[in-house]
């Protein structure tokens with residue numbers, strides 16, 4: 644039988660980068676660049692709630708870290724390292740090895756080494772995963788939710804809607820469509836956190852959030868924290884190509900209300916449009932201007948005719964009228 648210590652040694656212990664103390668001691672140690680603050684965030688992922696229990700473990704390892712790196716990205720922080728808490732009902736070594744490979748591959752891609760964690764047997768037969776990330780950010784430039792100003796442009800990175808479409812197909816809410824699932828599944832299972840973009844935009848942008856619960860809901864958090872409103876233009880939203888054949892009402896639901904996106908929603912001064920486009924181009928990420936911050940509270944989405952959409956996905960018509 645594989646012990647907890649064997650499992651850690653085999654799957655998770657890796658030499659820490661120079662200057663860091665990693666897996667193997669009571670705590671990890673790392674330095675923070677002079678003048679920077681530590682940005683830290685943690686996320687809990689539970690089987691059956693946040694992921695399908697039969698999901699590919701390599702993809703799950705990737706996504707467990709991706710959702711946390713996305714929080715660092717939304718703050719404009721540079722990753723330093725991460726911790727991994729794992730509760731496992733039993734030790735399925737090939738499963739844990741695949742999970743660890745997916746996790747470490749994303750660690751390597753973003754310079755975010757795994758420097759500690761905890762591994763325990765789950766009491767209830769369900770896998771639980773907790774990841775904590777640490778990053779470094781100039782406190783003057785950290786992209787807080789409260790920084791949006793009236794007149795700001797609203798930008799969205801990447802595309803919207805594909806992850807939600809995959810979720811609806813996999814959960815049986817939509818009829819089986821293998822071609823559509825093949826096209827949109829990577830967005831759900833292997834989101835790419837926009838770390839480089841967040842860091843590049845930190846000195847330029849005013850506010851940012853990563854879209855985990857849907858554009859309307861997450862932008863709503865910026866609006867509440869900044870005490871402003873917003874107008875979005877539906878025709879400007881970057882709809883994922885995989886949704887091209889779907890009826891407009893389904894596309895609208897996925898794009899405005901769909902979660903699990905892990906793209907950034909950013910607000911910035913219109914004078915900085917060229918800098919923002921250039922930053923995204925340098926990194927090779929798409930970024931799209933989708934609306935603006937206004938003083939009138941609430942969130943309005945205008946359709947192609949310029950009319951406010953009355954019945955927004957997720958019950959957001961109520962929010963818009965406040």
Ligand code: ADP
Pocket residue numbers: 651655656665666667668669670726727728729757758759760761762
């Ligand atoms: P302690 O009893 O001090 O909490 P543990 O025996 O739980 O130590 O863990 C031993 C070492 O292995 C520690 O450095 C811990 O951070 C690390 N570790 C345990 N589980 C994981 C994991 N899933 N991923 C990375 N490191 C881990």
Ligand code: MG
Pocket residue numbers: 760761762
């Ligand atoms: Mg421990």
